[in-house]
Amino acid sequence: MFEGDATGTAISSPASTLDVRAKVAVDAQTQQILGAAILGVHGDEVIHALLEVMVAQQPYTLLARGVHIHPTVSELLPTLLEGLKPMV
Secondary structure, X not given: OEEEEEEEEEEEEOOEXXXXXXXXXXXXXXXXXXXXXXXXXXXXXXXXXXXXXXHOOOEOHHHHOOOOOXXXXXXXXXXXXXXXXXXX
């Protein structure tokens, strides 16, 4: 099993930034997302993207290689998923 975590900042408007903390667990053999936790404002938009891939039983790489709209918190997904490491 792999896990990854990332901290990022999304700029939602010129006057504000949003700090987000995210963690995801991925099955090493199937590359399917097993679960995730998102802490921060607008984390719901990231969860929905992850849920769609989980329900479709697709590999996490589908999201990792995607182009995410700027400025949204979902921009954190490629960083999160590219940094996966084996769980100890």
